[in-house]
Amino acid sequence: MARRALIVGGGIGGMSCAIALRRIGWSVDLIDIDPTWRALGAGLTLSGPTLRAFKQLGVLDEVKAHGFLSSVGAIASEDGVILGKMPIPELEPGIAGLGGILRPVLHRLLSERVRAVDTVVRLGVSVATLNDDGSAVKATFSDGTTGEYDLVVGADSLNSGVRKLLFGSAYEPRFTGQGCWRLLAPKPADQRGMVMCGTGPRVGFNPVSETHMYMFLTVPDPERRIVPEGEQIGRLRGLLAGFGGFVADIRERMDNSYLVNYRPLEVLLIDGPWHKGRVLLIGDAAHATTPHLGHGAGLAVEDAVVLGEELGRSDDLQEVFDRFMARRLGRARHVIQTSTQISQLELEQRWAEVMTVHAPGAAKLAEAI
Ligand SMILES: Cc1cc2nc3c(=O)[nH]c(=O)nc-3n(C[C@H](O)[C@H](O)[C@H](O)COP(=O)(O)OP(=O)(O)OC[C@H]3O[C@@H](n4cnc5c(N)ncnc54)[C@H](O)[C@@H]3O)c2cc1C
Secondary structure: OOOEEEEEOOOHHHHHHHHHHHHOOOEEEEEEOOOOOOOOOOEEEEEHHHHHHHHHHOOHHHHHHHOEEOOEEEEEOOOOOEEEEEEOOOOEOOEOOEEEEEHHHHHHHHHHHHHHOOOEEEEOOOEEEEEEOOOOEEEEEOOOOEEEEOEEEEOOOOOOHHHHHHHOOOOOOEEEEEEEEEEEEEOOOOOOOOEEEOOOOOEEEEEOOOOEEEEEEEEEOOOOOOOOHHHHHHHHHHHOOOOOHHHHHHHHHOOOOOOEEEEEEEEEEOOOOOEEOOEEEOHHHOEEOOHHHOOHHHHHHHHHHHHHHHHHHOOOHHHHHHHHHHHHHHHHHHHHHHHHHHHHHHHOOOHHHHHHHHHHHHHHOOOOO
């Protein structure tokens, strides 16, 4: 009989996990607390290793068709004048070194695949209790129904309810003192990759399609601000005041039709096993990072790929978890430590040092997972 998994959380990690487990013949129930099951926010940078993980998952062609793959990157002055271009080599043949996609588009691609591979999806539902008797986990859901599983995967993000059921309040997100602005804007036709503008605080633009790019800007945020929607455009305009050229054009054109988003940046790492009994955490529930390496979602997809591989190799769940942790913990720690180091350098305005940390940190991600 097929082994049964429950995945709690249908975001990037949970959907990837459903696809990976269905590929090895597990039967999968996936639940998400959001009755509309949608993704908000603007763009997502896809590192080369994230694209590699999508290939391993069997969804790279769709991502390529609906996102944007970069072949060249550029640095520009505050006035938007291109100071230098650099080729972005492929990670390996057929896998670009960098890309971008709209979050809602990635969500649609993954959710269509999740349904196409016969995952049982239930929305507007969460898990209330998990009772693990060693041979199975009995889950009670928020709607009063129950189910019994060989494996439960908590992919319910930074404020994970599954993590609380496993570890209580032992692991809580830590605010970094920074926040991140994102904006979706039309893309100039000749822009073929990421452009970073500025020698001090830098604003980045990464294409997500042939027609659009998203902008990202990290800023100090001593108060962990919640910026009301009506104030977002005005605030962002002020932050972009020192920029000229095409950045100034975007600043002046921005109106309520532009998708603007602000998020305080938090980190979390369970620096030990992400599992207890038959329950495992993946994605931001176990390791949430700032976006400085553009690989937080990549880690979640990789978690799913590695879990699928290890479950395909052994029926012994504890052996699977041990091998999974040996492959995942060091990599997640590297991403979070490097990203928070860059975040701290930005807070201390040590701009020249940022690239000396970023370049080797990103290069290390090319290592096989
Ligand atoms: C500002 C910002 C910019 C970022 N930019 C990038 C980037 O460019 N590239 C990149 O690779 N990463 C980026 N990241 C990181 C990336 O967004 C996350 O690492 C990634 O979304 C984690 O995937 P996940 O599946 O763990 O969580 P999510 O994608 O957040 O999905 C969690 C899902 O769980 C559901 N859920 C929550 N609670 C429950 C519950 N109790 N019961 C059931 N379901 C529940 C939610 O509805 C959601 O669908 C960024 C993060 C931030 C904050």
